Amino acid sequence: xxxxxxxxxxxxxxxxxxxxxxxxxCAGGGPSGGSExxxxxxxxxxxxxxxxxxxxxxATESASESTAMDDPTNVGMVYATGGLGxxxxxxxxxxxxFQARDEFGIQxxxxxxxxxxxxxxxxxxxxxxxxxxxxxxxxxxxxxxxALSQTASDFPDQNFxxxxxxxxxxxxxxxxxxxxxxxxxxxxxxxxxxxxxxxAGAGSTASDATTVGFVGGVESDLIRKFEAGFTAGxxxxxxDVEVLTNxxxxxxxxxxxxxxxxxxxxxxxxxxxxxxxxxxxxxxQAAQEQGRFAIGVDRDQSxxxxxxxxxxxxxxxxxxxxxxxxxxxxxxxxxxxxxxVVTLGLEANGVAAVYGSQLESEIPQEIKDSVAASRESxxxxxxxxxxxxxxx
Numbered sequence: 001x002x003x004x005x006x007x008x009x010x011x012x013x014x015x016x017x018x019x020x021x022x023x024x025x026c027a028g029g030g031p032s033g034g035s036e037x038x039x040x041x042x043x044x045x046x047x048x049x050x051x052x053x054x055x056x057x058x059a060t061e062s063a064s065e066s067t068a069m070d071d072p073t074n075v076g077m078v079y080a081t082g083g084l085g086x087x088x089x090x091x092x093x094x095x096x097x098f099q100a101r102d103e104f105g106i107q108x109x110x111x112x113x114x115x116x117x118x119x120x121x122x123x124x125x126x127x128x129x130x131x132x133x134x135x136x137x138x139x140x141x142x143x144x145x146x147a148l149s150q151t152a153s154d155f156p157d158q159n160f161x162x163x164x165x166x167x168x169x170x171x172x173x174x175x176x177x178x179x180x181x182x183x184x185x186x187x188x189x190x191x192x193x194x195x196x197x198x199x200a201g202a203g204s205t206a207s208d209a210t211t212v213g214f215v216g217g218v219e220s221d222l223i224r225k226f227e228a229g230f231t232a233g234x235x236x237x238x239x240d241v242e243v244l245t246n247x248x249x250x251x252x253x254x255x256x257x258x259x260x261x262x263x264x265x266x267x268x269x270x271x272x273x274x275x276x277x278x279x280x281x282x283x284x285q286a287a288q289e290q291g292r293f294a295i296g297v298d299r300d301q302s303x304x305x306x307x308x309x310x311x312x313x314x315x316x317x318x319x320x321x322x323x324x325x326x327x328x329x330x331x332x333x334x335x336x337x338x339x340x341v342v343t344l345g346l347e348a349n350g351v352a353a354v355y356g357s358q359l360e361s362e363i364p365q366e367i368k369d370s371v372a373a374s375r376e377s378x379x380x381x382x383x384x385x386x387x388x389x390x391x392x
Contacts, residue, residue: 073106073332076126076134077324078119080141082251082277083112087304088297089251089277089320093140093163096324104332109134120147127155135159136331138324142222148172159336161327163320164222171338173330175323178345179222180229181378182316183273184385185353185371186295187212187233189314190271191241192367193293200362201310203293209268211242215260215283217276219247221387226275226297226316229385231392233374236383244269245389248279257282265290271313273297284308302356309358317352319344347379 077097079090090112097108109132111122123144126137137158139148142165152160152169159171166174190212198205214230216223231243244264248256257279261272265286272287273295274280280297287294288311296302296315305312322344330336344350353371355363377383386392 073104073136073328074109074132074134075100075106075328075331076109076111076122076129076137078111078113078122078126078137078139078144080143080251080277081113081115082279083114084110086252086278086281087301088280088299089318090140091304092299092318092320093138093324096321097138097328099321099325100328100332104328106328106332107132116143116147119144120151123147123151123160124154127151127158136161136328136336138327139163140320140324142220143218159331159338161323163323166341169339173327173336173338174341175327176341176343177318177320177350178343178385179275179316179318179351180225180232180385180387181346182318182351182353183226183229183275184233184236184378184383185375186273186314186316187230188237188374189233189353189363189367189371190230190273190295191234191237192370193313193363194241194270195238196364198362198364200313200359202288203270203291203311205270205293206268209270210238210240211244211264211268211270213244213246213261213264213269213272215257215264215272215274215276215280216245216247217251217279218249223247223275224389225387226273228387228389228392230273231389232386235392236374237370242268248276250279251277253279254282254285258286261286261294262290265292271295273316275316281305284311287311296356300354300357302358306357309356312356313359313363314353314355317354319350319352322350346375 082090084090084094100106101108113119113122123137126134137160139160139162145165145167148162148167152167152172156171161173163175194205194210194212197207212234214227216227227245234241234243246260248260250256257276261283264272271293272283274283275297283294284305293311293313296312298318300317301315302309302312378385
C-alpha cells in the first residue's frame, strides 16, 4: 500500500453522512498478494453524502483554509472488517472522523481490511509513513487488539486509539462502551411488544408466540455483552418470553444473517435484534420477507438502511463517532492521554435506544415510558445490567 500525493483542490464525494464535507484524495493499493483492501487519503472540504457518487467538484479555499492545510494533522483510520457502507459500526466511526475533519481541517487516511490478518499490516503502514506522518492511528474494533498490542510496542512514538477493547500501553488511548445497558432497553421494548398484537409499517407480531431473537457476529466477550443486556431486558419485562440466539461468525455476511433470522422467525420470533455489522442487513431482509420486525445497532439503521425502515423498530446506537472525534480532538489540542480507558454508557450518551424513524409513532406510549424509566434506573444504579448472558 502507498499513500499517493493528492491535489487538495479536487474534492471527491465519498460514503459518509449527509451534509458532511466530501472526501478528497485517491485510492492507494492494498497489501501485496492481490488483496482488495483499500487505503484512501482524504482532506476537508466540499459537499458529501451517504451515497458517494464519485463526482468531482472544485472548491475555493479561503486564505485561512489554505494556511490550515499547510501543516495539517493527519489521522489514519483502520476500519473493522465489515468495511465502509455497513450503515453501522464503521460508518459511525467515519462520521466522527468527518466531524473532526470539518472542525479542525485534518486529513484522513482510510484503510479497509478484508480480514483480521491484515490489521497489523495497515497499522504498521500508517505508523511507518513519513509522507505524510500520521499523528494518530484509529483502530476500529476489538478484533484489532492482538495486532495493536504488537504494533504499539514496535512503534512507541506513534499515538493510537482503540475502540471496543484495551491495549495497556502508554501510546494507546482506549474507548469502550456499555453496550449491555443500551441493549437492555431494546430488549425490554421487544419483550413488551411481543406479548401484544402489534402491527406497524410492514411488520406485525405473531399472535401465537412470545419469542424474540438475537443475531451476533463473531462470538466474543464484546458481542456477548449485547446479548446479555438484551436478554436481561427481555426477562425483566416478562420472564416467560423466549430468546433465541445465533452467532454467524462474521460481521460481513448478510446471507448468514438472513438465514439466522429466517430460522428465528420461522420458530415464532417476531422481533430480532442484531449486533453483527453488515451481517445485520440480512436480518432486515428476513424481517421484511416474513412481515416481522428487527432492531438495528450502532447507528439509527432506520436512517442508514432506510429501505428497511418499515420493519426497524429501534436501534441501539453506539457513539463510536464520539470516541473517534474525542481522540482526534485530543491530538489537535495537544492533550492526548495514552494509557487511558474511557467508558461511554447511558449516562454519557455513549449508548442509547433510538426508535425507528418510520415506526416510532406507532409504538405505544406506555412502552416508551417504561423504557425511559429503565434508562433512569440504570443510570441511578438501581438496575444492574449483566455483561454475561449466563447471568441474564
